[in-house]
Amino acid sequence: MPVPMLDLKAQYRTVKDEVLARMMGVIERQQFIMGPEIAELEQAIADLSHARHAIACASGTDAILLPVRALNLEPGDEVIAPAFTFFATAGAIHNGGGKPVFVDIEPGTFNVDPDAIAAAITPRTRGIVVVDLYGQMVALERILPLATKHNIAVIEDGAQAIGARRQVAGTWRMAGELPNVGTFSFFPSKNLGGWGDGGMMTTQDDALAQRLKRLRLHGGAKQYHHEEVGFNSRLDTLQAAILLAKLPHLAGWSAGRRTRAARYTEAFNGLGAVRTPVTDPANEHIFHQYTIRAERRDDLSAFLKSRNIGCMIYYPTALHLQPCFAELGYRMGSLPVTERAMKEVISLPIYPELTDAQQDEVISAVREFYG
C-alpha cells in the first residue's frame, strides 16, 4: 500500500462541505479583497494565540519580512537566526535589509540554542528570529531576557507551530503570545493550511500592530496616503473563509498528530539505529513533522521511496551553507550540531488522516530496512 508523505485530499474529503459553504459566502458577496472574513480570522487567531492583535498577510514569508522591515535596519545591522530551518526565515531577514547571523541548534529539540544566541550578540544586533521547528516551541523564556537586556526585538517564526504551547513558570503560553511579533504560515501543507498562500502576524504591541497593518498595504493607513513604502501583502478573503472553516478542527488535528507520533515512538523503541524525536517536557508539540535521526539515512530514504512510502529531508542543506549566503563567510564546520542534524534527519508521514494500516506500513518498512 503506498503511503504518501502528505494526503491533502484525505483532509479535503472531511471538510469539503463546511469549506465550500464558507467560500460561497465570499463569492456571493464578491468582496475578494479585505472582506469581513479577514477581520474575523484575525480575531480568531488572536484569541487562539493569546495576542492583542493578529494581522493577516500574503504568506508566512511576508509575516517575517514585514516585522523585519519594521525594525528600520541600517546596512550591516544584524539579525540572529538558526541555520537549521526553512529558507524563508533567513530570506525574509535579507530582504528586510538585515544581515543574517546564523547560530547553532540544540541536538535534542532541533530548536535554536539560547546560549549560541547569547554568544552571537554584538553592538550591531537588532533582531532575533527564532523558529518553533517541526511544531514545538523554542525556549522563549531563555531568549526574551537576553533580548530585553540588549534592546533587541524577537520574532517567533511559528510557521510550523500554530496552536502549540509551552509551560513557562507554571502558565501555558501559546506560540505567538510572548515575542514582539509571532508569525504563522497557511501554506497548504502546514497544520492549518489554506488552499493557496497565506500568513499571519501576532503582537501585543498596539503601535507595532498599526505599523504592520501599514506595511501590509503599501505603507498607507488611509487610502491614497502613504507615510512609507510598504508591500502589497494582503490575505485573500477566500483564503480567510477557507481557514475559518478549518480552524475549529485544528486542535483535533494536532491531537491526532500527537497520537500518531506516540505510536511511531513506541514502535521504534529498541531500534538502535533510530533516534525518535525529543519533546521538551515543557512543550505541547503539534508535530508538524515527525523527524527522527537515522543511521544510513540516505539509504533508508531510498528504501522507503522504493516501497512507495513518502519521506522527506527537512533540511538537507542548512542556511549557512547556501550559495546565496556564501559571502557571509560560513563553511562546513561552522555550526557542527546543525551540520550533523542535516545528515541524520528524516521526516516520516504524520498527517492526522494517516490510518493505522498506513502507519504500520511505514513502521514495518523502517524495521525491515534495519533487519
Ligand SMILES: *Cc1c(COP(=O)(O)O)cnc(C)c1O
Ligand atoms: C513554511 C515556512 C515558512 C514560510 O511560509 P510560507 O507561507 O511558505 O511563505 C517560514 N518559516 C518556516 C519555518 C516554515 O516552515
